[in-house]
Amino acid sequence: MLDFTLNDEQRMLRDLAHDFAVKEILPVVEHYDKSGEYPWPIINKAQEIGLMNLNIPEAYGGPGVGVLEECLVAEELAWGCSGIQTATMLNQLACLPIIIGGSEEQKKQYLGGWVMDNRKMPAYCVTEPGAGSDVAGIKTVAERRGDKYVLNGTKTWITNGPVADLFVVLAKVDPNGGHRGLNFFVVERGWGVKTSKPIEKMGQHASWTSEVIMEDVEVPAANRIGPEGAGFKVAMEVFNNSRPPVAAGAVGVARRAMEEAIKYAKERKAFGQPIAAFQGVNFMIADMAMNIHAGRMLTWQSAWLADQHLPNAKEAAMAKAFCADMAMKTTTDAVQVFGGYGYSAEYPVEKLMRDAKIYQIYEGTSQIQRTIIVRELFK
Numbered sequence: 356m357l358d359f360t361l362n363d364e365q366r367m368l369r370d371l372a373h374d375f376a377v378k379e380i381l382p383v384v385e386h387y388d389k390s391g392e393y394p395w396p397i398i399n400k401a402q403e404i405g406l407m408n409l410n411i412p413e414a415y416g417g418p419g420v421g422v423l424e425e426c427l428v429a430e431e432l433a434w435g436c437s438g439i440q441t442a443t444m445l446n447q448l449a450c451l452p453i454i455i456g457g458s459e460e461q462k463k464q465y466l467g468g469w470v471m472d473n474r475k476m477p478a479y480c481v482t483e484p485g486a487g488s489d490v491a492g493i494k495t496v497a498e499r500r501g502d503k504y505v506l507n508g509t510k511t512w513i514t515n516g517p518v519a520d521l522f523v524v525l526a527k528v529d530p531n532g533g534h535r536g537l538n539f540f541v542v543e544r545g546w547g548v549k550t551s552k553p554i555e556k557m558g559q560h561a562s563w564t565s566e567v568i569m570e571d572v573e574v575p576a577a578n579r580i581g582p583e584g585a586g587f588k589v590a591m592e593v594f595n596n597s598r599p600p601v602a603a604g605a606v607g608v609a610r611r612a613m614e615e616a617i618k619y620a621k622e623r624k625a626f627g628q629p630i631a632a633f634q635g636v637n638f639m640i641a642d643m644a645m646n647i648h649a650g651r652m653l654t655w656q657s658a659w660l661a662d663q664h665l666p667n668a669k670e671a672a673m674a675k676a677f678c679a680d681m682a683m684k685t686t687t688d689a690v691q692v693f694g695g696y697g698y699s700a701e702y703p704v705e706k707l708m709r710d711a712k713i714y715q716i717y718e719g720t721s722q723i724q725r726t727i728i729v730r731e732l733f734k
């Protein structure tokens with residue numbers, strides 16, 4: 356049966372996230388964008404009211420909501436500030452390999468103990484200076500020595516790297532094994548992990564990313580996730596669950612840009628009338644609305660498939676690519692609606708345009724999403 360209505364619990368969660376965005380995020384957006392400080396007060400409040408670690412199962416102290424519910428929260432938080440949304444929701448990405456492939460012990464100790472009870476931050480560490488899209492091309496090695504692995508390698512662009520206590524790291528257990536020679540490891544910072552300063556970037560200034568450096572870091576064999584060689588499969592399953600909320604974040608940014616464009620188009624006058632009266636302007640806004648709606652529907656369906664444990668690789672890739680490209684186009688058009696003021700840092704839309712760009716890059720670029728769609732179509 357097709358049903359596009361949200362139930363009471365879903366509406367309450369969405370409203371909680373929207374209220375949080377209005378009351379806690381909007382007043383400080385400019386401060387965090389301009390200062391580049393890490394938004395600790397917002398993160399702490401989000402944890403207190405249950406807007407973080409949404410995917411951690413109830414058995415380990417989390418709310419254990421579905422991917423669709425994660426999407427509802429992601430859209431609202433990104434509507435407020437997508438840098439803060441990325442910093443807030445990254446915990447969920449980092450916890451996914453443990454949720455998907457972890458042992459009972461790992462789940463109790465790290466999801467329950469570290470993340471839920473002690474509010475420790477995990478970071479998801481796959482990308483390296485020499486390999487991003489080509490996951491199997493990573494160089495970080497995990498060499499087995501008795502009941503330990505010794506990890507050597509450098510990760511880059513790791514969201515929350517500078518503030519993380521825990522690193523969920525993809526490494527090669529078999530240097531000649533290609534994509535069958537990989538595993539995730541749960542690595543505690545105290546075991547010798549080093550992180551760089553935050554990398555300066557175009558947008559999402561409230562979200563910090565850094566290098567994560569491991570030199571002879573000893574990790575108990577019990578911290579390997581899944582059987583030897585399970586890493587690539589776990590990484591792909593992670594993407595099927597993580598891409599819908601990322602797509603929803605892009606929808607949130609686009610929706611905010613459209614709302615700002617509507618407000619401005621009604622106020623700004625040219626040739627004696629509001630610019631909203633010109634078809635050249637209002638058709639841009641009609642296109643924004645159509646594309647935002649289409650993106651949200653793609654996102655919800657891909658999330659719903661994940662929640663039903665049905666295959667969703669193609670749909671998640673479609674949602675991620677469509678929404679990322681759509682957010683870029685919508686925010687660029689919003690700047691256009693604002694004219695010269697759109698280009699000014701005093702108005703909100705230039706930040707939205709800078710923030711939107713990353714959705715076409717992280718969690719797999721828009722090109723990689725298309726290679727996944729093609730692979731699924733030609734199977």
Ligand SMILES: Cc1cc2nc3c(=O)[nH]c(=O)nc-3n(C[C@H](O)[C@H](O)[C@H](O)COP(=O)(O)OP(=O)(O)OC[C@H]3O[C@@H](n4cnc5c(N)ncnc54)[C@H](O)[C@@H]3O)c2cc1C
Pocket residue numbers: 479480481482485486487488489511512513514515556564713716717718719720721722723726
């Ligand atoms: C702000 C930010 C936060 C991030 N957070 C994290 C994180 O928390 N954890 C993490 O592990 N990573 C993270 N990343 C890394 C991100 O996932 C990678 O940047 C992304 O996957 C692309 O990899 P790359 O940068 O190495 O680009 P490359 O893989 O070198 O790609 C360069 C260009 O080539 C294209 N290309 C590559 N291969 C193909 C192909 N087969 N077909 C067509 N085109 C192709 C790409 O689309 C792109 O346009 C983050 C990145 C940024 C910028």
